[in-house]
Amino acid sequence: MDKWLFIVNPASSSGFGKDLWKESEKVLQVGGLEVEHVITGHPGHAIEIASEAAAKGYRKFIAAGGDGTIHEVMSGLLRYFDASGADPGDFTLGVLPYGTGNDWIRTAKVPADMLEAARCIVRGNTAKEDLVRLTFDNGVFCMANIGGIGLDADICYHTNNLKKKGHKGSLLYKLVAPYSILSRKRSPVEVVCDGETIYKGKLYSAVIANGIYRGGGIKQNEDGGRWDDGLLELSIMGGVNRIKAMQLMMHVFSGDFATLPGIITKRFRKLTVTPLGATSRVESDGELPGTLPLTVELTGKQINIIVP
Secondary structure (H helix, E strand, O other), X not given: OOOEXXXXXXXXXXXXXXXXXXHHHHHHHHOOOOEEEEEOOOOOHHHHHHHHHHHOOOOEEEEEEOHHHHHHHHHHHHHHHHHHOOOHHXXXXXXXXXXXXXXXXXXXXXXXXXXXXXXXXXXXXXXXXXXXXXXXXXXXXXXXXXXXXXXXXHHHHHHHHHHHOOOOOOHHHHHHHHHHHHHOOOEEEEXXXXXXXEEEEEEOEEEEEOOOEEOOOEEOXXXXXXXXXXXXXXXEEOOOOHHHHHHHHHHHOOXXXXXXXXXXXXXXXXXXXXXXXXXXXXXXXXXXXXXXXXXXXXXXXXXXXXXX
């Protein structure tokens, strides 16, 4: 099927994109694309929509929203791939950035301007992105960009609560971070990368990256961004105290966080994180799909993404 399915999240950026997506749809149609739009009605709805549409024969998708919308669309497609054995290489994903942080597009270099992003979809230039599977006790999700355990998930939790109250803006992440650092309770975990235990102890934060940026453009990983190289990257901040954690986290703004002494970094294909005490939240693409235990693995498959 050559038709594009345009999945719109009207709640992205605290509702800012509720009507703007219509202008982008006009650009797509004028550009000669056959487009059908569908509006999400609740959290997780885009997962259902994408999976069901793929089963009906759709192979071209547009996620209109923020990083969480991309996360849901790709999670729905991944579940379809797992169930059907379909080749992700037959699928294409375009993004119209109506979100708050819009971090996925920073790595893909998709314009933040919604109409220009629509023109990119019309032009049809593509690149490849590795598909990353997250497995929790409650199900399977796709990490489109970056995920986090511990502190980063706490920041996401508090940020999302503020968004629900109507607050918006890319500064939310940065404003919430100090509170999350000071209130963080460290829980022990065991981290295994490709069969090797690389960390065992209290965990303040672990960042798992396929892309580069999070939180509105900050960087917590050393390399990242090579979406088609068959490797992911992990940065661990262990059982440091709150003052040290605050000092280390200041480096996310200068981009050298992952190179600091005491930060454990690792490139990997498969990761398991097992709680050795209280469980912890897990964040992926600005959403909170589950809690530990967690398995993160490259599927060995790639999907086509629209780029400039």
